[in-house]
Amino acid sequence: MDNAIVATHPHTHETAIAAEHEHIVLPQHRHHFETQEQQREAATFGMWLFLLTEIMFFGGLFFAYLLYRNWYHDAFVVSSNQLSIPLGAANTAILISSGFFMALGVWAAEVKKQGLLVLFLVLTTFFGVAFLGIKAVEYHEKWEKHHIPGASFDVSQFINPEKYGLHEKPLAPDMAQKTQIFFFLYFAMTGMHAFHMILGIGLLFWLTWRAKRGEFSAGYVAPIENFGLYWHFVDIVWLFLFPLLYLINRHPGT
């Protein structure tokens, strides 16, 4: 067996040549990575893992939702009828647009077009904010209808729907109580989602500022790419939330 465990090794030299060759001399290179490529791969891999933890994080809520939805089917049907499909659908469209512009942003960074990158990031932000605006309208509506659990939640409207002008099957008082769980899960899930969007919009401002300074127009695109992954993940969570909360098993009341 050969015994040189630690031999001199031309890696660093090679790297230098490779970098020169591709004309990438990036100030963002961190000393502990062997190559630029390794750094980029590590960042992407780290991001995917982070998203995996996010899936588990939301997973707890989805688990609770599925469990309770099975047990309290009637309450869940009635409560989901209280959500506004037009608003939810509008939001879905808005979020998809924002995801679309984000994807274009990643492309712009990769082809090194600084102006386009900034533009697309601004558009992504714009649609993100619009989404949150609509969410705020929806939350406000819930407040007015006494659908906020814990606060002034009103079950009587589900026990006597006609009195409130609702076209729903009346629920027995204990089943009517369970509507509160639906609304809690609604707020917990959409709230957690909105929280992720708020963080994302904060990051978008920061990335836009950096993009304006030209940081991502020279081949260093990992932050944009990885943020893109995050933003798409947030979109995808919504694409599960929308049918689960707004659409499934929805049917006209009695």
Add this chain to the structure above:
Amino acid sequence: MSATSYTIVNLPDQRTATLPKRNYLNNEDGLLSWLFTGDHKRIAILYLISITFFFFIGGAFAGLIRLELLTPQPDLVASDTYNKFFSMHGIVMIFLFLVPSVPATLGNFLIPIMIGAKDLAFPKVNLLSWYLYWIGGLFTLAALVLGGVDTGWTFTTPLSTHYLNTHVVTAATGVFIIGFSSIFTGLNFIVTIHRMRAPGMTWFRMPLFCWSNYAASVLMVLGTPVLAITLVLVALERLVGIGVFDPTKGGDPLLFQHLFWFYSHPAVYIMILPGMGVISEVISTFSRKRVFGYTAVAFSSVAIALFGFFVWAHHMFIMGVSNYSALVFSLLTMLVAVPSAIKIFNWAFTLQKGSITFETPMLYAFGFLGLFTIGGMTGVFLGALGMDIHLTETYFIVAHFHFVMVGGMLMAFLAGVHFWWPKMTGRMYPESLSKLAAVTTFIGFNLTFLPQFILGYLGMPRRYHAYPPEFQVLNVLSTAGATVLGVGYMLPLLYLGWSLKYGAIAGNNPWQATGLEWQIQSPPLTENFIETPIVDHEAYDYEWLAHKTAQEVTTVG
């Protein structure tokens, strides 16, 4: 590979030896250079100090608990204060000591070096984890100062959400934040091991310490978020009174149990796997042999991690899960014992015919083997449905998990700290004192926790501060043992501290071990390796080492 006999050849000459002029400890000076460091080795040291601090806080509460239990009467403190004692003991020990102990200290220090990398993939995230650890720790301490928590470390609803009027939200926030610290550590390890191995460092040349930390990291990354969301739900339920876990509103406390144990069962493997990694290194080094069945031991870590996710409901046998699912979970629980047993048997085979020497780390490792085996076997009792119903919530449980976690993880942690102390500090600790400490710990441990098995079997429930007089003798024994154990823990604190200044210079490889970390200087350079190493031999290849020593091949640094 046959056992190669060896003598410690390269201990430096005492009169002339000095520490290397340039190393990671003196590379930069001043407190700020530590608080803003990105060096994984410095962060490891920061963790080591912090974790030791919290360990002694948790230990103080253990002392108070045992003091109260000295007599059958509730004479030291009232019952609600007692509840706060054991809650604080549990929360601090689990979340601030056991979970981060080996990964955040030894793992942080060693994993990059062992795979031939200059640092972890994300040094800033690594530092962030340490700050999160402290922020979470401060929340936990705040909960204590403000008046305590009395939910136990499990935050069980509806107790935590409705009945107890203590600082549950503060403590839960603390644990939530610490959770992110461990998620980030795990994430960093996984990416580093996947992407930053040196040329030639294949998966199957990796030291088993890396494998076991890798498996534990997978558990951290997948399990901890579930704990985090569960705690958010508990806090919300408490603050705004929504009803996810509240039966009067249609919620179900069992949901809490499912979510909580989905994390917390795997969490026991988060706690024990890195310790098993330490044991593999120590046993191999001090018996001069490659770990028997290296591949099986490596894969058993991964198997433990995977199976760990399917057994959570064995914590819920008496909580109203159906008989059918209880049966399934009981069987699955037995299955997890298999990969653990694989490890134990393989260590035993490694020892067999090895040229064994009993340095201090090896003493702790033997302690681990004995105690963990007892802990594990009693775990099989508990996995058996009928037994569990008799023993659950008694002192049998307390004894069982202390054997596994304290006898297992803590012994492994001490083994590891002693083993790598020369590498981390460049100095040796006093040999006879350290052996004395290891033996004291072992005796103290058994005296503390063996009586608790009997107490539990006789029916003494846990979490009570008074008990029938016939249990007193055993309780007195246990408290006496705890005192001995306390001494056993204080000793290393003293002599390791002493050795920082007065210990003999250790040299690069005082144990004649094979890992990459032993081929560089002690304490290492900030950049670990000047040139990236090329690895051309298996882990624990002592023939290679003998060869290398004979030829005096120069090492890096």
